[in-house]
Amino acid sequence: MDAHFGFTPGDTILITGAASGIGRATALAAARQGLNVGAWDINEENLAGVVQEIRDLGVRAHGVVADVGDAAAVEAGMAATARELGAIRMLHNNAGPPSSVPLEFTEAIGLCVGSVQKVTDAWAPHRPDADSAMVVTSSVAGNVIGTNSDWYSASKAALAGYVRHLAAYRSGEFRSNAVAPGMTLTPRIAPFAESEMGQRVLERIPLGRMASPEDIANATLFLLSPSAGYINGVFLPVDGGWTVTQ
Ligand SMILES: NC(=O)c1ccc[n+]([C@@H]2O[C@H](COP(=O)([O-])OP(=O)(O)OC[C@H]3O[C@@H](n4cnc5c(N)ncnc54)[C@H](O)[C@@H]3O)[C@@H](O)[C@H]2O)c1
Structure with a gap:
């Protein structure tokens, strides 16, 4: 069941990495709240499917195939989303590569x-x-626990720092917060979740299950909503209590 966070139907939210997992769940939950959705992703085929799912919920959706690491694509995408959906009240900075991909450290932090x-x-x-x-979709990785990918842990911790900067120095423009998922059952995590290590993590989660993408979407939408109007600069673990058992 969806929570009601006091959104104004017809307002616009932009979500990066909207074609799968947490981004897709946020997009669909936002649409169920009556928000119009700007959906960005590099995966054109999956994005087209999600845009259709959003429209089927009776709101407006505009898909942009854009790599968020490409400055020109970001500028062009933002102009296109605003042209199509008007002023963009909320932003979910969610896209990012999986920790399992071997990336060069400096390049990965930049990306x-x-x-x-x-x-x-x-x-x-x-x-x-x-x-x-x-x-921002940060992570418990790097902020609360160390993981085996150097660039992933470092970049997720850096994002938490960036959010604190924004919350302190850009609060005249917008509120900024970070959601830090624990292990969340999205396509990228499925192989790990089934591994021996994944099962060991699962055993240590007090709530006894992994997060669903919807669990993360709900926390994200709450922080973006008028109901969280005085919350600025928090780092919110959504991990079933996993990290307090470390
Ligand atoms: N799944 C987890 O356990 C978990 C835990 C903590 C944090 N996170 C974070 O949550 C976010 C979403 O992950 P997910 O698990 O939903 O993954 P996912 O793979 O299901 O979805 C990610 C989406 O982002 C898109 N994407 C990737 N790079 C992009 C780029 N450069 N530009 C535009 N789109 C891009 C992908 O095509 C994909 O559709 C990521 O930032 C991830 O680090 C996930």
Whole structure:
């Protein structure tokens, strides 16, 4: 069942990495709240499917095939989303590569952290005058626990720091918060979840299950909503209590 967070139907949210997992769940939950959805992804085929699913819920959706690491694509995508859906009140900075991909450290930090900075700066001029908010999908990785990917842990911790900067110095423009999922059952995590290590993690989660993408979407939408109007600069683990058992 969807929570009611006080959104104004017809407002617009932009979600990066909207074609799968957490981004898709946020997009569909936002649509069920009556929000119009700007959906960005690099996977054209999956994106087209999600855009159709959003429209089937009776709201407007606009898909943009864009790599958030590409500055020109981000600028062009932002202009296209604003042209199509009007002022963009909420931003979910969610896209990012899986930790299982071997990436060169410096390049990966530039991609994962730089892309969030690029999307945020491109979005800022397209907000309405007041009551805007941004949420980054960070992770418990790097912030609370160490994981075996150096660039993943480092970039997720850096994103939490970037959010604190925004919350302190850009609060006149928008609120900024970070959601930190624990192990969440999305396509990228399925092989790990089935591994011996994944099963060991599962045994240590006090709530006895992995997060669903909808669990993360609900926390994200709450922080973006008017119901969280005085919450700025928090780092919210959504992990079933996993990290307090470490
Ligand atoms: N699944 C987990 O357990 C977990 C835990 C903590 C944090 N996260 C974070 O949540 C976010 C979403 O992950 P997910 O599990 O839903 O993954 P997912 O693979 O299901 O979805 C990610 C989507 O982002 C898109 N994408 C990837 N790179 C992109 C780019 N450069 N530009 C535009 N789109 C891009 C992909 O095509 C995909 O559709 C990521 O930032 C991830 O690091 C996930």
